Amino acid sequence: MEGRRTILIVEDEPQLRGMLERYLRKEGYQVESTASGSGLRSIMARSKVDLVILDLILPDADGIELAKHLREGLNTNLGIIMLTGKGDEVDRIVGLEVGADDYVTKPFSLREFLARVKSVMRRVGDGASRARTPKIAEVVRFERWEFDLLRRRLVDPEQKEVTLTPGEFSLLKVFVENPGQVLSRELLLDQTRGFGSDSLDRTIDVQVNRLRQKLEIDPKNPRILKTVRGGGYIFAVNLT
Numbered sequence: 001m002e003g004r005r006t007i008l009i010v011e012d013e014p015q016l017r018g019m020l021e022r023y024l025r026k027e028g029y030q031v032e033s034t035a036s037g038s039g040l041r042s043i044m045a046r047s048k049v050d051l052v053i054l055d056l057i058l059p060d061a062d063g064i065e066l067a068k069h070l071r072e073g074l075n076t077n078l079g080i081i082m083l084t085g086k087g088d089e090v091d092r093i094v095g096l097e098v099g100a101d102d103y104v105t106k107p108f109s110l111r112e113f114l115a116r117v118k119s120v121m122r123r124v125g126d127g128a129s130r131a132r133t134p135k136i137a138e139v140v141r142f143e144r145w146e147f148d149l150l151r152r153r154l155v156d157p158e159q160k161e162v163t164l165t166p167g168e169f170s171l172l173k174v175f176v177e178n179p180g181q182v183l184s185r186e187l188l189l190d191q192t193r194g195f196g197s198d199s200l201d202r203t204i205d206v207q208v209n210r211l212r213q214k215l216e217i218d219p220k221n222p223r224i225l226k227t228v229r230g231g232g233y234i235f236a237v238n239l240t
């Protein structure tokens, strides 16, 4: 079926894999699944995948390495949700070097899982539909950075392109659309995910930190994305 979104499940526990597969199919998604990293590679090579559900620990591969590999791939608009166990280093997973859009800790409810899937799909889908619409490029500039909202391109002052995950893109987009305004975590979550949830507050902090690592000269002492005590965050420089 043309136009259906494709989700690839990479999970070595057969029961969980089967359950997620059936559930997502019932929700109308096209679903592929594999138990291994090598399976992931071969499916990615032959299918157009919109979202990868990636288990952190696989028999033949490290989920973190696989996520990094996916992020370096051609499909910059790919969503990645990591499945983690209790006690896993979640900061590393949603953290800087990996670029997953979200994570779900086992055991999780199918409802929670679906909410994450839908929210990442929304962001990924947003990019796909934008890319098909030929519009005049919407480019904003700040501090010698260039951010092309249509092409989802961020270029640094040295003219080097900086890769953003779909989550980072959505977040930076909200910031540049609201410069000089204090944006609460709640609002940022709402704008980037499309639904409200208190428990995900930390994810916004992690995503802001990731953006800082990419944008700021000194991420510990940010000039562009500042923290407002008790308030949230503010895009603190002017757009030019």
Ligand code: CA
Pocket: 011, 012, 013, 055, 056, 057, 058, 059
């Ligand atoms: Ca596993």
